[in-house]
Amino acid sequence: MTTIEVRGLTKRYGSDVVVDDLSFSVAPGQVTGFLGPNGAGKSTTMKMIIGLAAPTHGIVTVGGRRYQDLPVPLTEVGALLDASAVHGARTAYDHLLALAVSNGLPRRRVDEVLARTGLEGVAGKRAGGFSLGMRQRLGIAATLLGDPRALIFDEPVNGLDPEGIRWIRDFMRSLAAEGRAVLVSSHLMSEMAQTADHLVVIGRGRLIADMGMADLMHANGDGTVLVRTGEPFAHHLTAAGGTVRDGLEGALVVSGLxxxxxxxxxxxHGVPLSELTPQRVSLEDAFIELTRESVEYQGAAA
Structure with a gap:
């Protein structure tokens, strides 16, 4: 089974340390969400995995070998870092055919990946006229040409409509279900919460968290409880060790209990309750708490 291994990865540009002694693994059979604030080093890390940037220190392997040592890289790892990186005058079919031929892959793979990504109906159309969602599908089709066991996607849902986001989410899950190692970066926390099995969170180039989704959520608390009652109750909650703040429409938002x-x-205490609803910690809340010290620019509170 193919695994992506990142060990002691460091990247400097002059005096700037973009990635700092970073280590993590992307295991087969699951979607690994790669999260971090802007400037955290996610894109640079992905570029180093596929040989587009050379590490200052450390090593990255795919299936136990460095990218530059893979005989036919496209058969081991597929990557979509920029969906716009396609010749606009070429048809979808010709774009994929050029990639297949240059990598020694059979022509039949072009038809297979077009069908899998739902592009067979527009195979003869020029990519320059594609919507963002269609370009994302074309980029994903290109990553699948060599039937690789490891896949990397950088912000694949940015700018997509709800239908496109759902399609990509389901597609990522299906790829992992086939036993592939899937690494996906995204700023959409709600989407990652529905897509990823495992999370790697970095900030300022350093590892902050490397754990399963459930473990990360548990580590950041059990959430709050929404309480509604027509009688005084906040002082009882506070005396019992809870933290209480006012919610919408007279509700109490309680943490710590x-x-x-x-x-x-x-x-x-004989206090009748009209509502008692647990509120789970969101991935967005957990992410903000984890990366609080790693954000480049923070606005002042109003």
């Missing part, structure tokens, strides 16, 4: 504990507390 579980819904079970709050329910027992209300019963003990």
């Amino acid at each position: 579980s819904s079970t504990e709050i329910g027992k507390l209300a019963a003990y």
Whole structure:
């Protein structure tokens, strides 16, 4: 099974350290979300994985070999870093055919990947006239030409409409289900929450977190509980160790106590509750908390 291994990866541009002693693995059979604020070093890391940038220190291997040592790289790892990197005057078919021929791949693969990405109906149209969603599909088709076991996608859903986002999400999941190692970067936390099995979070080039989605969410707390009652209750919650803030329409947002504990507390004090709803920690909340010290520019609070 093909695994992407990043070990002690460092990249300097002059005095600037863009990636700093970074180590993580992308395992087969799952989608690994690659997250970090702007300027965290995600794109540079991806470029080093596929040989577009040389590490200052460290090593990256795909299936145990460095990218430059792979006989036919496209058969081992496919990468989509820029969906616009296509000759606009070429048809979708000719774009893929040129890639296949130059990599010694059979012509039949062009038809196969066009069909898999839903592009067979526009195979004869020029890529320059494609929408962003269609260009993303064409880029994904190109990554699949060599039937690689490892795949890398940099911000594949940026600018897409809801249908395009859902298609890419489901497609990433299907690729992982086939046993492929899939690395996906994105700034859309809600999308990563539905797509990724595992998360690698970096900030200022350094590793912040490397864990399963469920573990990351648990590590950042159990969320809050939405409480509604027509009687005074906040002081009881605070006395029991909870933190209370006002929510919408008179609700109380409670942290530090579980819904079970709050329910027992209300019963003990004879306080009737009209709502007691656990609110899970969102991936966005967990991400912001993790990367709080790694954001390049922070606006002042209003």
